[in-house]
Amino acid sequence: MELDNSIIGMTGESFTFEVEKGHIKRFAEAIGDNNPLYINQEYAEKTPYQSVIAPPTFLIAAGANGGDLPLELDTKRMLHGEQEFIYYKSVRPGDSLQCQMKVSDLYEREGKSGSMQFLILDTEMKDPQGELVAISRMNIIYRKI
Amino acid sequence: MATTTSLDFTSLKEGQQLKSLTKPPVTKVQLVKYAGASGDFNPLHTDDEFAKKVGMDGAIAHGMLIMGFLGEYVMSIAGTSAEIFRFRMRFGSVTRPGDQITCSSTVTKIYKEEDTHCVELALKAEKANGETVGTGIAHLRQL
Numbered sequence: 473m474e475l476d477n478s479i480i481g482m483t484g485e486s487f488t489f490e491v492e493k494g495h496i497k498r499f500a501e502a503i504g505d506n507n508p509l510y511i512n513q514e515y516a517e518k519t520p521y522q523s524v525i526a527p528p529t530f531l532i533a534a535g536a537n538g539g540d541l542p543l544e545l546d547t548k549r550m551l552h553g554e555q556e557f558i559y560y561k562s563v564r565p566g567d568s569l570q571c572q573m574k575v576s577d578l579y580e581r582e583g584k585s586g587s588m589q590f591l592i593l594d595t596e597m598k599d600p601q602g603e604l605v606a607i608s609r610m611n612i613i614y615r616k617i
Numbered sequence: 618m619a620t621t622t623s624l625d626f627t628s629l630k631e632g633q634q635l636k637s638l639t640k641p642p643v644t645k646v647q648l649v650k651y652a653g654a655s656g657d658f659n660p661l662h663t664d665d666e667f668a669k670k671v672g673m674d675g676a677i678a679h680g681m682l683i684m685g686f687l688g689e690y691v692m693s694i695a696g697t698s699a700e701i702f703r704f705r706m707r708f709g710s711v712t713r714p715g716d717q718i719t720c721s722s723t724v725t726k727i728y729k730e731e732d733t734h735c736v737e738l739a740l741k742a743e744k745a746n747g748e749t750v751g752t753g754i755a756h757l758r759q760l
Contacts, residue, residue: 495654502650503685504640507692519697520760528688528704532681536656548671552680556705 475578475589475614484541484573489534489597493565496526499533526563529555531608534595539573541593545614553590554611561605569597569605576609589614623698626734626759629724635738637721638690643678645714651682678712683751687740690720691755694738699757706740706753717745725754734759 500510508515509525516524532555563569577592591612597605648662657679660667665675684706691701712718719742726737740753 498650499654499685502647502654503682503689504647505685505689505692507689509692509697521697521700527685528692528701529681529685532657532684533655552708554705554707555681555684557703559700559702559704562700 474616475591477578479541479543479575480578482541482543482575484539486570486572487538489531489537489569489571491526491530491563491565491567491569493524495533496524496530496565499530500527503527503529521562523564526565528557528559530563531557531597531606534569534571534597534608537571539571539595541573541575543575549615551613551615552610553613556609556611558607558609559605560603561599563605567605568600570600570602571595571597586616588616623696624694624736624757624759626699626727626736629727629736631724631727633724635694635722635724637719638686638693639717639719640686640689642715642717643682643712645676648676648678648682648714651679651685655679655681657681673711675713678714678716680706680708680751683708683712683718683742684753686718687720687742687751687753687755690722691738691740691757694722695757698760699736700760701755701757703756704753705755706751709749709751710744712744712750716750718742718750719745722755730758 497511513524573595576594579590580587591614593610595608599605652658662679668676722738722740725739728735735758738755742751743749
């Protein structure tokens with residue numbers, strides 16, 4: 473089944489992503505990133521950040537906390553083509569991020585193996601005051617079969 | 618150590634290439650750790666048998682791990698004098714355990730936004746054989 477434009481604007485359920493110190497540490501370790509900004513509170517306090525922060529790609533881990541779209545997608549056809557993060561505030565341990573995924577666009581393009589659909593999924597992440605902290609934007613290639 | 622550097626906006630020039638970062642070769646254990654830390658348990662990244670069934674030679678790295686390498690690289694450039702506010706990556710060739718990734722960048726734009734110094738970097742992640750596994754863009758602003 474091809475996707476049609478009626479899905480643009482569709483949203484998933486809101487969910488909460490609790491940012492934990494140990495999670496940030498494990499995430500940085502998996503990458504092999506030894507930047508003390510992610511693990512050393514004493515060091516981080518002396519920087520303009522004034523506290524430990526999360527690495528730039530850490531927000532991808534929010535996706536494991538739910539919020540799937542009410543949409544039947546065939547994962548075998550999906551390819552993560554591009555990822556973008558737009559940051560408004562630093563992410564810190566103890567943050568409670570209110571997240572919601574939205575289909576922000578769907579378009580078609582000719583590729584090497586015929587026409588392909590591109591699905592743009594934006595996850596907005598807000599602090600408890602409702603202010604935007606970041607947007608995680610996935611560009612999914614939906615291949616024809 | 619990455620954070621002993623501080624980005625000096627006054628010395629940057631458009632077209633300038635910045636010092637690259639070569640990561641240790643990707644390992645299978647690293648992919649398991651990344652699966653756990655990111656919550657992406659797609660067996661394509663950890664299970665050779667599964668990966669072969671879907672046409673790969675074996676498990677392949679999460680694209681987001683490579684973006685993580687680029688994030689490490691950009692933050693090492695930023696030090697504690699600049700922050701990242703926009704970061705994008707397009708995924709190219711797959712990375713397999715054993716591949717060694719080098720991150721490099723070129724200054725593509727120097728500009729001011731609300732009186733704050735900003736810089737746009739074009740990023741590249743490539744294997745030792747020169748194959749591009751991803752390209753990206755990062756915007757940094759002075760802290």
